[in-house]
Structures are given as C-alpha cells and as structure tokens.
Amino acid sequence: MNNVLNEPSSDPFEVASQAAAQLLAKAGVDGIDVALTLGSGWAKAADLFGETLATIDASEIVGFSKPVVEGHLPTLRVVRLESGKLALILGARTHYYEGHGVRRVVHGVRTAAAAGAKIMILTNGSGGIKEHWANGTAVLISDHINLTADSPIEGANFIDLTDLYSPRLRSLVKQTDASIEEGVYVQLRGPHYETPAEVQMCKAIGGHLVGMSTALEAIAARERGMEVLGLSLMTNLAAGIQKTPLNHEEVLAAGVAAEPRLSALLSKVVNQL
Ligand code: 8IG
Numbered sequence: 001m002n003n004v005l006n007e008p009s010s011d012p013f014e015v016a017s018q019a020a021a022q023l024l025a026k027a028g029v030d031g032i033d034v035a036l037t038l039g040s041g042w043a044k045a046a047d048l049f050g051e052t053l054a055t056i057d058a059s060e061i062v063g064f065s066k067p068v069v070e071g072h073l074p075t076l077r078v079v080r081l082e083s084g085k086l087a088l089i090l091g092a093r094t095h096y097y098e099g100h101g102v103r104r105v106v107h108g109v110r111t112a113a114a115a116g117a118k119i120m121i122l123t124n125g126s127g128g129i130k131e132h133w134a135n136g137t138a139v140l141i142s143d144h145i146n147l148t149a150d151s152p153i154e155g156a157n158f159i160d161l162t163d164l165y166s167p168r169l170r171s172l173v174k175q176t177d178a179s180i181e182e183g184v185y186v187q188l189r190g191p192h193y194e195t196p197a198e199v200q201m202c203k204a205i206g207g208h209l210v211g212m213s214t215a216l217e218a219i220a221a222r223e224r225g226m227e228v229l230g231l232s233l234m235t236n237l238a239a240g241i242q243k244t245p246l247n248h249e250e251v252l253a254a255g256v257a258a259e260p261r262l263s264a265l266l267s268k269v270v271n272q273l
Contacts, residue, residue: 005063005103012103012110012154015063019107020114022061023088027054027078031116033085034273036266037093037108039213040125041233041255045263046089049270050081058092063107082271088112095212096148097191106152106220113224119169119273120221121229123266125255126185126211127193127238127246129203135237136258137181138265140173141165141230144215145186145207152220159223169229176268183208185232187215196240210238231266233258 005015024031038045046052058064058074074092081087090108094100109120128137142165153159173180186202188194190212194202202210209232221228235254239246 003063003065003100003104005107006101012107013114016107016110016114019062019064019111023056023076023111024115026056026060029053029078029086031086032078032088032112033117034119034121034270035088035090035109035112035117036121036270037090037123037217039093039123039233040252041235041258042123042231042262042266043091044259045266046077046079048263048267049079049087052077052079054078061111063104063111064092083273085273087270088115088117093213095190096150096216097189097212102150102152102216105216109217109220110224113221113226118226119229120217120226121231121270122214122217122221123231124211124213124233125235125251126209126232127199127236128234129199129208129210129238129241130183131237131241133181133234133237135235135254137234138177138258138262139181139183139209139232139234140170141185141209141214141232142170142182143184144218144230145184145202145205146215146219147186147188148216150216152216153223157223159219161219161222164218164222164228165230166227169227172272173229173231173269176272177265183232185209185211185214185230187211187213193246194239199238199240202238209234233262
C-alpha cells in the first residue's frame with residue numbers, strides 16, 4: 001500500500017493529472033487520443049501500430065511507482081498510429097488481486113483520460129465457459145459482471161453502465177473481423193482460478209468468460225467519459241469445463257501462439273479509430 005494513491009489525503013484524479021503532465025512532458029506531445037492496456041496474448045500488437053515516439057519507465061511517473069511483478073519492467077509507450085492519432089500503451093496493469101487497492105488498479109486509465117484519451121481499449125486473457133470455444137479464440141466483450149465486490153467509484157456517484165462496452169467500437173471490430181465471437185466477461189478477484197462450481201455459477205448468471213481484470217478499469221474509464229472497447233483472448237476453458245487441471249504454462253503458451261493473429265486484428269482496429 002505504500003503508494004501516494006493510498007495516502008489518506010490523496011485525490012486520485014489529482015494524482016492522475018500529475019501523472020499525465022509528467023508523461024506528456026517526457027514523451028514531448030501535447031495529448032493523446034486513445035489508450036490501450038495490453039493483457040496476456042496482446043502485448044506484441046503494439047509493435048505493429050505505428051512509430052514509437054517514447055518509451056517511459058512507468059516507475060518514473062507518479063502513482064505507477066514500485067512495480068510488483070519481479071523481472072518485469074512496466075513501461076508507458078506513446079505511439080503515432082498510421083492514422084496519425086497518438087496512442088498510449090499502458091504496459092503496467094496492476095491487478096486487483098495484488099492487494100494495492102482499486103485506485104492503483106485504475107490509475108493507468110485515469111492517467112490516460114487526464115492525458116486526453118477519449119477511447120480506452122482494454123485487453124486481457126481469460127478462461128472460457130462456452131465449451132465449443134477453442135483455446136486462442138478472440139472474444140469481443142459485450143458486457144461484464146463485476147464479482148470483485150469493489151468499485152473504483154468513490155462517494156455517491158451513480159455512474160450509468162448501460163452500453164459500457166461501446167456499440168460503435170464493437171461494430172468497428174465486427175467490420176474488421178466478421179467472425180469474431182462476443183461474450184460477457186466475469187471479473188473475479190483471483191489470483192486463484194475458479195472452482196468448477198464457481199464456473200457453473202458464472203455460467204448460470206450469464207457469463208461467457210472468467211478473468212481477473214478489466215471490469216474495474218472499464219468502470220473507471222466510463223466515469224471519465226471515455227468510450228470503452230474490451231477484447232479478450234480465451235487461452236483456456238475454465239475449470240470443470242476443461243476436464244484437465246488449469247496450468248499457467250499452458251495458458252501462457254496459448255497466448256504466445258495467438259499473438260500474431262490478435263496483433264494483426266488489434267492493429268487494424270486502432271488504425272480505423
Ligand atoms: I489467461 O480460467 C486466464 N485468466 N479467473 N480464470 C480466471 N482468470 C483467467 C483464466 C481462468 N484464464
């Protein structure tokens with residue numbers, strides 16, 4: 001919890017504006033148009049988007065300090081898309097299960113909004129509940145169910161979440177890949193995977209994918225008025241749907257195998273924004 005965001009007097013939006021000012025100064029740009037968080041299986045996409053203008057060590061920016069995953073140096077990257085628009089790539093997702101608080105989880109999204117981004121693209125890796133989906137299937141997130149029992153919204157601010165995952169951006173993705181699957185993403189706290197009974201519960205309440213990110217970030221993006229696009233890579237069938245135990249190495253391998261295909265899709269989408 002030793003982060004400025006969690007000090008009692010801290011205003012998370014003030015910290016996000018400071019972070020945005022630091023980031024824009026370091027990158028030498030006036031503002032950005034779109035931001036992306038690239039989750040498991042999606043990271044290579046950034047190399048196809050356009051020209052990288054700046055790669056900034058996230059620990060130099062307020063609120064992002066002190067990375068938690070060892071051997072992994074999170075960066076914030078500013079890219080000029082082929083379309084001419086500027087994209088911020090947040091390579092520093094903090095997961096809710098890390099226990100640093102929800103402010104830290106959504107700080108990247110709030111920083112992107114403060115830097116001018118009007119579109120937030122959230123990508124992730126997930127477990128699938130539809131048994132006919134194959135590992136490596138890309139799924140457009142149509143809606144979410146937030147089972148973290150937490151919210152990034154503080155105080156009595158009753159944010160509308162109808163059409164949280166932008167119909168306009170979803171149809172843009174479908175124009176790019178007419179065969180893409182669509183589904184409801186269920187965010188659980190993790191970091192353990194679900195029990196088979198929990199997966200059946202997620203299915204019964206209307207879920208198609210289970211994962212440990214995205215929903216809280218999407219809510220924070222909507223609070224700032226951003227248009228949200230969510231894309232998930234189903235790397236494995238969820239526990240009990242898949243008959244064998246879940247194995248983190250297999251999950252990572254499915255991500256690596258799907259990477260070229262996902263990168264091409266995402267790159268086409270961002271350049272049409
Ligand atoms: I990748 O099966 C990936 N992330 N909760 N369950 C949850 N998160 C995941 C899973 C999964 N696969």
